[in-house]
Amino acid sequence: MASTAASHQPVDFVRPYTTVDVVIFSVLDGALKVLLVQRPASNSEPFPGRWALPGGFVDVAQDSDLQACANRKLREKTNVASPYLEQLGSWGGRSRDPRGWSATHVYFALIAAQPLTLAKGANAADVAWFEVDAICDGPPLAFDHSEILRAAVDRLRGKVEYTSLPAFLLPEPFTLPQLQQVYETVLGRPVDKSGFRTRMLAAQFLHEAGHVEGPSNRPAMGYRLADRSAPVVFPRTFSPRG
Amino acid sequence: MASTAASHQPVDFVRPYTTVDVVIFSVLDGALKVLLVQRPASNSEPFPGRWALPGGFVDVAQDSDLQACANRKLREKTNVASPYLEQLGSWGGRSRDPRGWSATHVYFALIAAQPLTLAKGANAADVAWFEVDAICDGPPLAFDHSEILRAAVDRLRGKVEYTSLPAFLLPEPFTLPQLQQVYETVLGRPVDKSGFRTRMLAAQFLHEAGHVEGPSNRPAMGYRLADRSAPVVFPRTFSPRG
DNA sequence: GCCATAAGTTGCATTGAACAACTTACTAGA
DNA sequence: TCTAGTAAGTTGTTCAATGCAACTTATGGC
Numbered sequence: 001m002a003s004t005a006a007s008h009q010p011v012d013f014v015r016p017y018t019t020v021d022v023v024i025f026s027v028l029d030g031a032l033k034v035l036l037v038q039r040p041a042s043n044s045e046p047f048p049g050r051w052a053l054p055g056g057f058v059d060v061a062q063d064s065d066l067q068a069c070a071n072r073k074l075r076e077k078t079n080v081a082s083p084y085l086e087q088l089g090s091w092g093g094r095s096r097d098p099r100g101w102s103a104t105h106v107y108f109a110l111i112a113a114q115p116l117t118l119a120k121g122a123n124a125a126d127v128a129w130f131e132v133d134a135i136c137d138g139p140p141l142a143f144d145h146s147e148i149l150r151a152a153v154d155r156l157r158g159k160v161e162y163t164s165l166p167a168f169l170l171p172e173p174f175t176l177p178q179l180q181q182v183y184e185t186v187l188g189r190p191v192d193k194s195g196f197r198t199r200m201l202a203a204q205f206l207h208e209a210g211h212v213e214g215p216s217n218r219p220a221m222g223y224r225l226a227d228r229s230a231p232v233v234f235p236r237t238f239s240p241r242g
Numbered sequence: 243m244a245s246t247a248a249s250h251q252p253v254d255f256v257r258p259y260t261t262v263d264v265v266i267f268s269v270l271d272g273a274l275k276v277l278l279v280q281r282p283a284s285n286s287e288p289f290p291g292r293w294a295l296p297g298g299f300v301d302v303a304q305d306s307d308l309q310a311c312a313n314r315k316l317r318e319k320t321n322v323a324s325p326y327l328e329q330l331g332s333w334g335g336r337s338r339d340p341r342g343w344s345a346t347h348v349y350f351a352l353i354a355a356q357p358l359t360l361a362k363g364a365n366a367a368d369v370a371w372f373e374v375d376a377i378c379d380g381p382p383l384a385f386d387h388s389e390i391l392r393a394a395v396d397r398l399r400g401k402v403e404y405t406s407l408p409a410f411l412l413p414e415p416f417t418l419p420q421l422q423q424v425y426e427t428v429l430g431r432p433v434d435k436s437g438f439r440t441r442m443l444a445a446q447f448l449h450e451a452g453h454v455e456g457p458s459n460r461p462a463m464g465y466r467l468a469d470r471s472a473p474v475v476f477p478r479t480f481s482p483r484g
Numbered sequence: 485g486c487c488a489t490a491a492g493t494t495g496c497a498t499t500g501a502a503c504a505a506c507t508t509a510c511t512a513g514a
Numbered sequence: 515t516c517t518a519g520t521a522a523g524t525t526g527t528t529c530a531a532t533g534c535a536a537c538t539t540a541t542g543g544c
Contacts, residue, residue: 065335
């Protein structure tokens with residue numbers, strides 16, 4: 001390990017590229033989707049024409065910290081106000097970017113389904129929602145983004161088993177049957193109605209917000225989140241007997 | 243977002259410093275401890291004389307990826323063969339290091355209690371184990387390491403509630419009472435013996451390894467981990483009735 | 485008015501855990 | 515060799531939460 005002489009001077013280490021990527025999830029048309037951007041077709045950049053997670057270099061002048069950078073990336077692609085944003089992890093190494101040693105800090109965001117104003121960014125030829133399950137079959141994403149996406153999906157599915165995360169995927173107010181359906185969509189299996197309701201209401205994280213007319217005949221109670229900053233953690237997972 | 247012209251050429255962004263830090267936990271003398279290094283006293287480096295998490299700059303020539311870098315840091319301080327190593331997260335921003343915008347990738351490691359050959363590194367004036375609970379009372383660590391350590395402890399305590407992580411804190415073979423005591427040490431509360439045994443044995447992650455003479459009169463069954471790569475996840479947390 | 489549909493409820497069976505009392509296997513020392 | 519102490523390991527009861535399934539309720543449409 002080297003050290004410099006002068007007081008708090010820059011260090012003489014080669015610095016890797018530093019980027020931030022965001023895995024943006026939403027539930028649209030009854031399926032879990034992720035937002036991807038298409039890389040420019042020009043050969044001057046790596047992985048031309050390939051789909052990738054939205055993200056890019058940290059701008060030390062603009063971003064005061066990593067989370068601020070992630071929020072900026074999110075804002076540039078979607079126009080979402082206050083999504084759920086959680087750090088997923090970081091991926092770094094010599095060979096993930098042909099331009100050299102790089103490290104990316106990855107966040108994952110949950111946003112409510114909405115008529116998205118998909119902004120076409122300078123470095124993003126196109127932006128679109130992709131069904132998560134379909135991506136595995138398609139061509140691999142740019143960089144190591146396929147691996148990162150898989151990690152994000154695993155984390156999401158894992159946490160949905162024992163947290164209230166899916167509530168962040170719905171516009172407020174939402175009904176319990178709607179919330180249950182999001183759980184079922186993300187988990188890919190049915191959930192018992194009675195137990196689901198008991199659990200959600202016992203966790204005390206929902207505030208009643210008056211009846212809402214849904215797709216059903218009978219009006220259902222609408223709810224809002226008591227705390228939008230973090231999900232509730234349940235003491236047990238859903239575990240069907242079958 | 244800017245882009246360069248030539249094929250896969252370096253990008254013209256200012257690059258933050260990139261470091262890797264490791265939170266190394268162990269249970270010694272019946273207490274949860276963390277390994278810290280003392281920063282050099284010279285004023286040429288930030289936080290002189292303060293205690294910090296072991297870590298340092300990524301060496302792009304030496305480290306093929308982040309995990310390799312973390313393993314190197316671990317090896318430099320301890321001489322541990324195959325610890326449990328998990329990524330905790332990353333912290334980055336403008337003001338955490340007076341030398342400039344920096345980002346650190348943090349790992350946390352669990353190692354078995356052992357007569358540690360504490361290597362004195364070039365950049366580490368001293369190395370020592372600290373009781374985790376005592377650090378909060380003492381002076382703050384260098385950089386944002388106090389915050390990082392708190393996050394690591396939270397993650398560890400949280401996961402211990404529903405995983406077999408404490409098994410990585412013991413040298414093999416270990417007995418169930420020993421394992422239970424590690425759980426109690428980390429969680430800071432007693433755990434029921436009967437339920438504990440049922441749960442551990444039902445999870446099928448332990449292999450019998452013959453009887454071991456412990457501190458007790460009656461010999462206890464020794465166990466080894468079936469899989470040292472990852473902990474087992476239990477479907478429920480420990481939850482005393484209180 | 486009657487029916488279809490989805491919201492919401494009730495009740496039973498089962499599981500696993502918390503708790504506590506018990507038995508077992510060994511050491512140490514008289 | 516006998517006896518007491520200690521910690522390992524077991525057994526049994528209670529309790530709470532859940533899975534499951536059948537039920538009731540509220541509404542819109544015909």
